[in-house]
Amino acid sequence: MSSTFIVVGGGIAGLASAIALRAPKRRIVVLEQSSLNREVGATLSLQPNATKIVEKQWGMGDALKRVGAMRDEGFNMYSIDGKLQRSIPLVSKTEYGADRMVYHRRDIHDTLKEFATQVDGFGEPAEIRTSSCVVACDLDEGIVTLKDGSVIKGDVIIGADGIKSTLRKDVLGYEVQAEPTGFSAYRLVLPSSDLEQNKDFRDVIDPRSSFTSMVMGHDRRMIMGPARDGNLFSVVALVPDQRAEVEAGNSWTSRGDLETLLNEYKDFPAWATAPFRLAKDEIGLWQLRDTEPLETWHRGRVILIGDAAHAMLPTQGQGASQAIEDAEALGAFFSDLKGDIQLEEVQSRFKKIFEARFERATMIQRYSREAARPATDKGDTKIKMNPAEFMDYNCLYNGAKDWAHRRVGTESLEKELQALAV
Ligand SMILES: Cc1cc2nc3c(=O)[nH]c(=O)nc-3n(C[C@H](O)[C@H](O)[C@H](O)COP(=O)(O)OP(=O)(O)OC[C@H]3O[C@@H](n4cnc5c(N)ncnc54)[C@H](O)[C@@H]3O)c2cc1C
Structure with a gap:
């Protein structure tokens, strides 16, 4: 049985x-x-x-x-003036067992x-x-x-x-x-080779290096890093949610608009927003709920x-x-x-x-x-x-x-x- x-x-x-x-x-x-x-x-x-x-x-x-x-080696945190403010290594194997x-x-x-x-x-x-x-x-x-x-x-x-x-x-x-939390996230993935050809970006971040890079401004932040043996580079960009009133039942995911995204991040350094401009594939926009x-x-x-x-x-x-x-x-x-x-x-x-x-x-x-x-x-x-x-x-x-x-x-x-x- x-x-x-x-x-x-x-x-x-x-x-x-x-x-x-x-x-x-x-x-x-x-x-x-x-x-x-x-x-x-x-x-x-x-x-x-x-x-x-x-x-x-x-x-x-x-x-x-x-x-x-x-394996993610740690967090590198940049402020919107482009400066590296903090580097936090992840020494997880010994402390956390993985x-x-x-x-x-x-x-x-x-x-x-x-x-x-x-x-x-x-x-x-x-x-x-x-x-x-x-x-x-x-x-x-x-x-x-x-x-x-x-x-x-x-x-x-x-x-x-x-x-x-x-x-x-x-x-x-x-x-x-699930209720809107007041945030939306733009998401995109692009080939790391595209970023390697962008001098501004490459001078600050090696897109194949196994770190999570964060660029933080008051209520906006970018979280980005490599995947698939370093061949791809992923970016998540949080913004205050403009669509909190979207009715429940509607799709919470949609196509993100490049011009709106660039405008949301206009105060960020040009090297940081380079991946937005290079994204050939669809930019996704997710309303974040919990x-x-x-x-x-x-x-x-x-x-x-x-x-x-x-x-x-x-x-x-x-x-x-x-x-x-x-x-x-x-x-x-x-x-x-x-x-x-x-x-x-x-x-x-x-x-x-x-x-x-x-x-x-x-x-x-x-x-x-x-x-x-x-x-x-x-x-x-x-x-x-x-x-x-x-x-x-x-x-x-x-x-x-x-x-x-x-x-x-x-x-x-x-x-x-x-x-x-x-
Ligand atoms: C922008 C963003 C970034 C994220 N990044 C991370 C991250 O880096 N790390 C992390 O841990 N989490 C992350 N998350 C969260 C993570 O994606 C979810 O917590 C996780 O996928 C939850 O898994 P789940 O299986 O519960 O739900 P889901 O992955 O949503 O799976 C639910 C499945 O159920 C199916 N389903 C639904 N209804 C029915 C039905 N009636 N009958 C049959 N099938 C049905 C759906 O088709 C779907 O396949 C992120 C989320 C967002 C929005």
Whole structure:
């Protein structure tokens, strides 16, 4: 007798869960609404708390290196007068047990898919069904209904359906929308060779060198660095959101306009904005949203993870890392269960996962908002913001069971949240 785990959503959280949950006599079905071959052209960094899981537990380090994963050596921070104000090396291997790594989104996505489905992995390979949009869910029976009317029943349902989650409303019993945070992000990726030909840029930044460069002005900041063995260079440029009133339900992503972007960054040095002018491919514009902490992540046979449970700002690069921590927690707390799993047993495991994960994910959501505060005083060039401020809390992590043993309790979370006053 085998049990069935249904994962709704084949993004980072869903594919990572499929890997973490692989076990003998366990069927894992990932239902993904898209055709799964359109992951956006942008980079994604994983922090040491997540790379430790991906590389050491799941053994994906070599496969990711083969597709050009890069170790990030540290942060170089420039003010808008073009001066290097601070250089913060990342000495993560010894302190945190792993490195901060940068991938092309498509590469990490494809590698997660490969590890979830390869036949020679531990347990049964997961089955990924694309063009499978889930529209409804019976929480206690564990039955999901797809858009084409077909149904599928599972012992455990993982809601990894992202920031616009369909299952969130089922679990909570009411609608919670991700809200605009007041920021938008322009994103672009270009060949590093194009930047090497730009003397202004090359004199300041070697586009193949494995550092994250930040140029910080009051409420605007550029975060940029290399990917794919240094052959690509990625830029994220934050701006105050002009479109906060965009109605919910509309697309939050659109094509960015080069002239508007250049105007937003007119006070920045010309070398810093050179990548904007060189971008041949589409410049993406994302409205950044997050959610308030949810009352619960689970009900019946369904649990929410990843952005569905705790969408956060990308200011610490922790969104995908938290999704990977969630996946690891699922693997750890369900490791001993095989065959039919009774509803009470599912709920008791979900409760443990929620207790182990909620406080931490909530803190990291809050820290990500904190990290978005203005980097300098208005009209000043002195950078007040420290990108390594929350690194110890974020990165000293050894899996959900270990965290559950040393968690400090809800009382201290309340105090921390009050202190942050966000
Ligand atoms: C500008 C920006 C930069 C970022 N940079 C970083 C970074 O450097 N590092 C980092 O860690 N994080 C970063 N993030 C955040 C990160 O991308 C997300 O936190 C992460 O992708 C969340 O993964 P997820 O699987 O929960 O959601 P998603 O990746 O959104 O995946 C959800 C999946 O579910 C599918 N789906 C949705 N509804 C249904 C349905 N009803 N039925 C079936 N399938 C469904 C979707 O098609 C999608 O494939 C960034 C985010 C932004 C906006």
